[in-house]
Amino acid sequence: METTAEAAETGTSTRTGDCAAPPHRHRRPDGQDNYTISEVVAFTGLTAHTLRWYERIGLMPHIDRSHTGQRRYSNRDLNWLDLVGKLRLTGMPVADMVRYAELVREGDDTYIARFELLEATRRDVKARIAELQDTLAVLDHKISFYADAGRALASEGSR
Amino acid sequence: METTAEAAETGTSTRTGDCAAPPHRHRRPDGQDNYTISEVVAFTGLTAHTLRWYERIGLMPHIDRSHTGQRRYSNRDLNWLDLVGKLRLTGMPVADMVRYAELVREGDDTYIARFELLEATRRDVKARIAELQDTLAVLDHKISFYADAGRALASEGSR
DNA sequence: TAAAACCTTCGAGTGCACTCGAAGCAAGCG
């Protein structure tokens, strides 16, 4: 059985109406979700090298193995990789994600630490969004400037 | 005299009511805007090394020099550095910014190319904002999950 | 049964964006 916090992290209880995931061929239902590494490569776009590297540096939970030692990824592993991918997009350093993964492995005692880490991350993400919106405004301003200049040039130089 | 497109790039015509710039001690008005490199360091947070490097790789317009050869940055150089800083935040590679700077140097003929480059960049920035908002939603979901779990733990284990 | 996929460990290479130091000299300021 898993703890509440683990459920929060690994996403076992993901609602099935999740329909906005782009490059997934198809996941199998829980119970048949023992993907080979090459399937995960296809799902995530990461290389097998990178997946093993993630494991080495402690960025993954312990991955199940077949009776002969081959990796068998579960839906929750895939969900975790989705989260990692999202956090990567925010610019979070891998080291921080590893720290977070450690907290998850350490169990419910680290609940507060994780909560705080999530909130700090949220603040960062919000700040980054604000920065980008600022940049977007500059870009829009410039673009409209160019559009005006373009119209001027077009009306004068249309020989 | 400068071309319209240069005015768009270098921001000479920046409205003076620009009050949201954080770590600027104070700019001097146009005409007295001949900053030393160390002043620009203070303004931008970049190192002198990095400023010279930007110049070497073609990321800067040609910087004025004093009669003895020292760099004298103008307000428009500062504006350009602001833009570069913003674009850097969007994750735009330096090589792309150099390309853009080249177009600016090449003059009004490159107007269309620059316009398209700006629009492509805007699309990228919008996409990045969307990704981040997606991530934010995941984070919020997780955080509220944790908050609920926290209340449950608090009410049961509050001895 | 042969090819394809998987495993391990090891270490080196890549690309980006700086980042730093050193040498050796010129200019500015207090």
Add this chain to the structure above:
DNA sequence: CGCTTGCTTCGAGTGCACTCGAAGGTTTTA
């Protein structure tokens, strides 16, 4: 006058996140 700041060129180093290849083995699958 001396200290600070600036200039040049050169080349090496850093940190991050992969990325790749090889060697030498086992397992799966068509």
